[in-house]
Amino acid sequence: DVQVVESGGGLVQPGGSLRLSCAVSTFTFSDDFIDWVRQAPGKGLEWVGRTRNKTKGYSTEYAASVKGRFTISRDETKNSVHLQMNSLKTEDTAVYYCVRDYFVRGIYFIGHWGQGTLVTVSS
Amino acid sequence: DIQVTQSPSSLSASVGDRVTITCRASQDISNYLSWFQQKPGKAPKSLIYGASSLHTGVPSKFSGSGSGTDFTLTISSLQPEDSATYYCQQYGNYPLSFGQGTKVEIK
Numbered sequence: 001d002v003q004v005v006e007s008g009g010g011l012v013q014p015g016g017s018l019r020l021s022c023a024v025s026t027f028t029f030s031d032d033f034i035d036w037v038r039q040a041p042g043k044g045l046e047w048v049g050r051t052r053n054k055t056k057g058y059s060t061e062y063a064a065s066v067k068g069r070f071t072i073s074r075d076e077t078k079n080s081v082h083l084q085m086n087s088l089k090t091e092d093t094a095v096y097y098c099v100r101d102y103f104v105r106g107i108y109f110i111g112h113w114g115q116g117t118l119v120t121v122s123s
Numbered sequence: 124d125i126q127v128t129q130s131p132s133s134l135s136a137s138v139g140d141r142v143t144i145t146c147r148a149s150q151d152i153s154n155y156l157s158w159f160q161q162k163p164g165k166a167p168k169s170l171i172y173g174a175s176s177l178h179t180g181v182p183s184k185f186s187g188s189g190s191g192t193d194f195t196l197t198i199s200s201l202q203p204e205d206s207a208t209y210y211c212q213q214y215g216n217y218p219l220s221f222g223q224g225t226k227v228e229i230k
Binding site: 037 | 124157159168169172176210212214217218219220222223
C-alpha cells in the first residue's frame with residue numbers, strides 16, 4: 001500500500017524559510033506526479049503546486065500566491081519530494097499536505113494524501 | 124483561472140436522507156472533477172474522480188455526476204459517519220482549484 005509521509009513543519013518567523021519533505025513509498029516514484037495542498041486554520045483546501053514525472057522533466061506548476069517564493073524539487077535516491085518555502089508570510093500558516101496523484105485515461109489527479117505537517121509563521 | 128463554487132456551504136439532514144451537493148465551474152472542465160471528504164483534524168480522503176468514478180474502497184452510497192460546468196455529489200442514505208466537510212476540485216486547468224467546502228451535519 002502506498003504511503004505518503006510529510007515532515008519538516010514547525011514555527012518560523014515572517015520572512016524566514018522552511019523546507020518540507022514528503023517521503024513516498026512507491027516503486028514508480030519517477031513516474032509519479034506529486035502535489036502540495038495546504039489548509040489554513042479553519043479554512044478550506046488550497047492547491048500549492050505540482051511536480052510532474054521524470055518523462056516530463058520533473059517540471060513544476062505553482063499557485064500564484066506562492067510562485068517565486070516556493071520551490072518543489074525531488075530526490076530520486078530517497079523517493080522524496082521537497083517544498084522549499086522562502087520569504088514566508090503569516091498567511092502561509094497552514095497544514096501542508098503532500099499528495100500522490102493517480103493516472104487514469106490520460107490525466108493525473110489528486111489521489112493519495114499524506115497526514116499533513118503544520119507550518120506556523122509568526123513572530 | 125477557473126473558479127469552483129459549491130452549494131450549499133452547510134446542510135443538516137437526518138439519518139437515511141438523500142443528500143446532494145452541487146459544484147459549478149466557471150468554465151467547461153469536461154469531467155475533470157474530484158470530490159473529497161474531510162473529517163475534523165484528519166487529512167482529506169479522495170472519494171470520486173472523473174466526476175463519477177469511485178476511488179477503491181469508497182462505499183457505493185456515494186455517487187457523482189455531471190460534466191462541463193455543473194456537477195453533483197450524492198449520498199444516497201446519510202449515516203452518522205458521513206458527517207464531514209466535502210470539497211470538489213477541478214483538475215482540467217492550472218491552477219488546480221477547490222470549492223469552498225460543504226459541511227454536512229446530522230440532525
